[in-house]
Amino acid sequence: MRRRSLRIFIGLVLVGLSAGPAAAQLPNLYGPPISGDNAKKIAAAALAETRKNGWTMAVAVVDPAGELVYFEKVEGTQAASNTIAIEKARTAVRFKRPTKAMQDQLAAGGEGWRLLGLREAVPVEGGLPLLIDGKIVGAIGLSGGTSAQDGVSAAAGAAALK
Amino acid sequence: MRRRSLRIFIGLVLVGLSAGPAAAQLPNLYGPPISGDNAKKIAAAALAETRKNGWTMAVAVVDPAGELVYFEKVEGTQAASNTIAIEKARTAVRFKRPTKAMQDQLAAGGEGWRLLGLREAVPVEGGLPLLIDGKIVGAIGLSGGTSAQDGVSAAAGAAALK
């Protein structure tokens, strides 16, 4: 069941990535907050990917309200990533979409610039919603590498939720 | 009488939309705050349009000071829309113009980028001033769909004020 949700979710993400400007909130409802154990498992998978590549990053897992559930970082990560990892996760869960979709809209310019006027939005790749049984239970955020690297580690974390 | 005000208002909005860079504050004075009953009626019309199209949005109605009078949302709306709907309505009433006019100016780039430097402005379509007897009594803000969808629902709400 959870495996299926994840597949649906990944499908939606892929659709979102290809659709570009059509990026929209996921249709899924918010569920109960992700457990500390699950958050820890996800974060561990994200940091394993991070260390495998020799990157230095911070990882944050938040609940559906955007409140912090778990945080950890590789020794020596830039201090700014402490807040950015949380803000990416918070953006992903409160906008119900991968932050990369927002980064892509912003990068296109024109109407995309309006995203900089939304105070709750941190439109930077590296934040992904987390789903269990089709419900959004939280989000993961990575910061410390390039945005693309942050995205790779975030995806590795999200893939551990099955 | 109120019907005439609305017609004038819609006319002004259309002029504003076609004029582009000439977007300016409405000449109308601020009036007494919109009543809770009227706010509810407007919000209901906006959400009816929203549900008819299968969208998930939050709607906010504010008074001339930008303070919240009424708020409601479709089940499952992204949490960020809770604040964005209010901020769009607040922007529309405090700048006395549709937020789309500001989004258009920003999207043109150049001098338009200065809108991102105005702390009170959320230059994103979906906020509209509300007029009764030629006075601005508040504003409506929608968030949750694309900006254009938010604008459609906001217009449906404003049209119920007659």
Place this chain on the structure above:
Amino acid sequence: MRRRSLRIFIGLVLVGLSAGPAAAQLPNLYGPPISGDNAKKIAAAALAETRKNGWTMAVAVVDPAGELVYFEKVEGTQAASNTIAIEKARTAVRFKRPTKAMQDQLAAGGEGWRLLGLREAVPVEGGLPLLIDGKIVGAIGLSGGTSAQDGVSAAAGAAALK
């Protein structure tokens, strides 16, 4: 003496406008805060110009620290101008330059976008430093019209300081 200061100031402004990207802080030192009487006189001149043109604006005069000394507005001015007029004046005095110079830098894009990253800056035309005897004693800020209109009224206000 004051007349000469004003001429020097206007000269500097004109140089700044033509120099474009070279826009820099005025070399003048900060002086004692502008008096309430002078602030009132300047604001009156700015609002006279505003009313002559049929515009609706707010005017703010701040001291060298950016604190408000005087505020007044034309009936019916959009509420957002209450804070924007103050912020333009505050930007002009704390950056010791006309806010138009910052708007021009931003409008050029590229490195100019960095101005949006400066939290104290409101890079929007309509703010001008005020000088007496070669010292910066405060600034004036106008908001409510187009940026260019705000600039016209601000200049009319500054010209009354002689």
Place this chain on the structure above:
Amino acid sequence: MRRRSLRIFIGLVLVGLSAGPAAAQLPNLYGPPISGDNAKKIAAAALAETRKNGWTMAVAVVDPAGELVYFEKVEGTQAASNTIAIEKARTAVRFKRPTKAMQDQLAAGGEGWRLLGLREAVPVEGGLPLLIDGKIVGAIGLSGGTSAQDGVSAAAGAAALK
């Protein structure tokens, strides 16, 4: 030893400048906070360069947490530089990189615009991390001239740490 660290650091900076979009956090760990004496020496060198060129600037030195250790300014510096110098230094230390790298990314537009969505970032040249024995012990920030001038004085300050 410290001389070697500085050379490595300058090398990294040069690599960063040439690499452009590859700008990344320095691999160095955070060390103990820079001493007040060292901060004073660095600031003096930066202001000597500033005065030699006839510029008016503020200089700030912060510790690894971004907290202020030392602040001084040339008489007559624009008041906004008081906070901007600190924010540039804070950005340099918390992102572990020269702020010019971030300014360059932003100036390229596209994905670079996302830097404006990072609340801790002031992406403006003039901030440099400071290293002793290969550890980041703080950062220096200059403000008051053009960004390039700020960068020249900041480099003169950092070069005094040997």
